[in-house]
Amino acid sequence: MLLPRHFRRLVAVAVLVTIFVNWRLLRHTHGPAVADARAQYPLIAKYIEGGKGSGGAWHLPQTWTDASNTPLIDIVTAAQLALNRSSTDPSGHLPHSNIPRIIHQTWKDTRFETWRPKYQASVEKWLRVVEEEDIPYLFWDDAGVAQFMRVFEPELEAEFYGLPSPVERSDVFRVLVCKWIGGVYVDMDTEPLQSPTSWITPTDLIPWTDFKTSKLYHSTKPVNAIVGIEADTNPDTDTYWRMGYFFPIQLTQWAFAFAPHHPALQLFIDRLRETIRLVARDQQTLPESEQQRGTGLDWIDPVNLTGPIAFTDSVRTYLDTKADLRWNALTGLHDDGKSKLVEDVLVLPITGFSPGSARFRSMGSKSVTDSSARLYHHAEGSWRHWSLRVEMGKFCRTAFGKCRDWSKVSNRESWIF
Structure with missing residues (x-):
């Protein structure tokens, strides 16, 4: 039996409205249509969509x-050429450093019309x-990351792809690409406020003194690493862990630069391989039914396994060994946020990679127009998913201490509610 005509019309209108709303939402989520995107982002269309070869894109x-004399058929070949030429070209390094003048970014694909508008x-x-x-410039897609792993880290390849999620693989890849190629790594949701060629100035290299111990740090070495502070809090309080950080002084991982x-x-x-080894050992002691529930790495927050905690701990360990650094001496709360060179690592103040955000103002972050601001981070957090448990934990820490x-991330349920 047919529905009444007026009802059929209402259904048809509702279907059309639904299709239109979904189209608008999809357009908003994934950016403009291809033709519009090419017009709006001509450089992406030129260098990324128009790139020739496999594994991503490059300039x-x-x-x-x-x-x-070598045809650039894939991104690994392009990266090897960039590394070789940067070591011989007089302008191949960032000023005052041994860091190759190369910028790296990575995303799963080069179909830029599907990216978030902010990206x-x-x-x-x-x-x-x-x-x-x-x-x-080297833009690595998933195929390029796979090429890289086969060429540079074949012994780590199985462990790399055994990590629980793409976010951990992204964390590790940015470290590996700087280990083997060197250069500047920046996340997709960062935008430059200064060119990396201006990131190191003579002022950044002046001696500085630990305000508590009066130890003088006066390194004359070329800069081999640039890292930036994300959290800068008083270590004598509980502010840092109430805000969700592990260290009172914690480094960001959305941008850094290294010599190979x-x-x-x-x-x-x-550190990662040892964690994987220990988890695998403990996993073997579990009943078979529990072993099948996951790799064991699933129970570790990404921020601890491969993220800012792991990265901060690695830099902290290096500087403790090389310079006997008191880690909390890196704070900018006592000197209006000055850069600090320790051995061959330049530690930027919180404004360096985290300017302009209300979240960081209490930790000394200044405006994006400040001369110490190198880039701005939009904090898109594409890997995060909303979770009631995580939000409750955040409120519990902030409000009640x-x-x-x-757990601070939704895909890790390492506590029982």
Whole structure:
């Protein structure tokens, strides 16, 4: 039996409205249509969509490619050429450093019309810097990461792909690409406030003194690493863990720069492999029914396994060994946020990689227009998923100073509710 005509019309209108709303939502979520995206982001269309070869996209100075006898058929070949030429080119390093003048970014694919609008806008700004200064640029997609692992880290490949989620693999890859190729790594949701060629100034290299011990740090070594502070809190209070941090002074991982084969990067990999080994050992002692529930790594928060905690711990261990550094001396709360060179590592104040956000103002972060601000982080958090348990833990820590060890990410249920 047919429905009444007026009812059929209502159903048809409802279907059309639903289709239109979903189309608008999809367009908003994934950015403009292809034609619009090309017009709005011409540099992405030129360098990323228009890139030739497998594994991602790249831009290298024309003089480098003209002088090369090797066809650039994939991103690993392009990366190897960039590494070789940066070591011989007089302008191949960032000023005052041994850090190759190369920028790395990574995402699962190069279909930029499907990226988040913030990613599109931010990558376009990075490419503007790349084009204006003719800076080598490597954009690694998932296929390029796989190529990289087969060539540079075959012994780590199984462990790499055994990590629980893409976010952990992304964390590890950025470390590995800087270990083998070197250069500047920046997340997709960062945008440049200064070109990386301006990140190190003579002022950043002046001696400084630990305000508590009066120990003088006066390194004359070239900079081999640039890292930035994300959390800068008073270690004598519980502020840092109430805010969800593990260390009172904690480093960000959305941007950093390294010379190839820096020991701090190997410490990160060693720490990860030891964690994997210990978890596998403990997993074998569980009943067979529980062993099948997961790898064991699922119970470790990504921030601890491969994220900022792991990265901070690796740099902290390196500087403790090399310079006997009191880690909390890196705070900028006592000197209005000055950069600090320790051995060959330049530690930027919180404004360096975390300016302009209300979350960081109480920790000394200044405006994006401040001269110490290198880049801005939009904190898109594509890997995070909303979780009632996580939000309750956050409220419990902030409001009551409890629940310190509750999981801070939704895909890790390492506590029982």
